[in-house]
Amino acid sequence: MGEVHDGWSPEQGYAAWSDAQLVDAVGASDRGALHELFARHEPWLATRLSRRCADRALVDTAVQDTFLAVWRKPQGWRGEGDVAAWLWGIAVRSLLHQLRPRANVLERLRNLRSSPATSAEEEVLARVEHSDVGVAFARLSPDLQAVVQATVLDGLTTREAAALLGIPSGTVKSRMSRARTELREALL
Amino acid sequence: MTQTWHADEEALRAWADGSAAPVPAASLEAHLLRCDECRRRMAALAPATPGSDVVRRWDALADRIDRPRSNPLLRLGLATPGLRAAWLTSILLLLTLPVVVSVLDVRLPVFMALAPVAPLAAVALAYGRHAEPAGELALATPTAGLRVVAARAVLVALPAVPVGVGVALLLGLPTAIALGWLLPGAALAALVALSGTTRLDPSVVAATLGSLWAVAVSWPAASRRVPADVVSHLVASAPAQLTALVVALAAIALTVARRDTVAYRRTA
């Protein structure tokens, strides 16, 4: 790290590039663009991952795997939505991979298909804090909150949420349905 | 998208150190996905100073990505398009020759006439100016000269040997003939290597030697005096093989003795 101004390249210009431009440049093996992406997104990605997993070593590996994936397969970004959301999708799955290193082939294929797209629910949640939903969410028990967070916020599938939280898939499903019921009751 | 709000530093800090309540945290996380302003503030909370997490993680990542993508041996031997083409051609030649011989049933000892040309071409190309990826810069390195030329020639020619022998055997050519081209090939290649220590142009020498060999081997058969396999067996006979071995060894010894001239030239 540490961008030293050494006189070789007076105007690097990465700062003015959009995230999408940076990902394009990474596609052309531009290491400087990767560095800029890293500087922009590593802090929040690492913090968000740390909130899901207390083990720093696992978070470090997940961060590294995320940007390695960006470096090696920048074409995974299809130019839709936010680069940040794409990065989070890779990051949370990298973390899952750490937690569950021996996922079978079938599951990996399933993971590939479920795109880390941001859901409409997230947009609602972005302004949820002062709303009735927010109050209702806050009243849920921590167990139910964790399930809602993993599925709705992190965009994970039931299986992935189960792996992240260390509980069976069936429990995720039943807790999710309980959370849904409680939220509905609180709001209606 | 227009943002209606931005997170203040306090909220970001609370989120970062894990003390934020679930609802504000969830709200902030969703917000960060779409707000580069707040991501920037987040990054500013932990500036990149030596030893900080962000620097440590970048260094670990850089260590993973900063590796040459290709193998050093391949870069030495097959990097430049010319060398790759030579390598492919020699292998293709040795793959197709036995097929041509057995399918067409030609009168000429085609295999014996052309197979030794493959190693010869490899050596000539290894001497070539365009074979060196680093150009003139490489001349001032300790390995410059015969060492790097020889390494390159061996890398280019070696894969052709098992291919040539294997395919010939597979197609039912006699073992003596399938193996018989190796020593003449080595002798011709060694002569080209030797020419590289003189003022002669190795590629000219290679072309001349290659043609001479091909003509010499196919002439008796072409003039219908002798059948093709008699010539082939003659080449594969002990005296001819021994001669080739002696020529190869002598030329290699001379080349090594004169290796100095390869890298320390008296001409431009």
Next chain:
Amino acid sequence: MSTTRTDAATQAPTGTLISAAGITKAFGSQRAVDHVGLTLGRGIVGVLGPNGAGKTTLLRILATVLAPDRGTLSLLGLDPAHPGARTEVRRRLGYLPQSPRLYGGFTPLEMVDYVAILKEQTDAARRRHEAVAVLEAVGLTDVMHKRIRALSGGMQQRVALASALIGAPELLVLDEPATGLDPEQRIALRSVLAETSHRGCVVLSTHNTAEVAALCQQVLVMDRGRICWSGTPTELAGEAEGRVWESDVEEPTALRSWLTGPGTRRHVGTLPDGASPAVPTVDDGYLLVTRLTR
């Protein structure tokens, strides 16, 4: 007529790194380098001269790429005419050819790593570490994974420079290293070379006096195969002290005159009566000494 200076050698505590006497190299009937003698110690030395003065031939001889026809040469205390000694010199040498044609299919990292292999560095991890470091020194960190053919001319020049720098050479021979670099990058080049000059000798060629002033501690002026002057850049400017003036007409006593602005001419030569001398530059000194020796 060879000029041998020992100043640089006495400045350097480790003494002489390059010494040559009577070095001659001819191509056909033309002597590209003609009885050159020099003694160099630590520091950055610029070989300045017009195109065709023999700079490149001299540098190729110093880089052990070309054998001289005559004369004695000692590099780092070794005689490159002997194969063993020559290999040893090459282990401690970095060379940047005049127009380095690097294979465009490599990335800068692969190229520098490859040159490190040629320089007998067998430890892959150490080699990579050093390659990354020299690429950083020449400001190519951001592009070191792109193909060389996708880089600008100035960047390609810097890839070659990095290849010359790998392995911490004590002797650095650079043929026109500043080609394609802008003034700011020339300053950066200077700081890169300064590091090598602390431990060894940097010899570079140029036909640009501004580069010499910016980069070098010592100058050798070369013309028609001979070294016709040597000293510091300041001393070279000093040669023209009292022998350079400006006017708006042609001057019969001038050895050389050139236009410097609309209607203004600058002259070097014998100052005519009544003319007031101008402040001399390295340019003036260079033009004067190359003209005086002809």
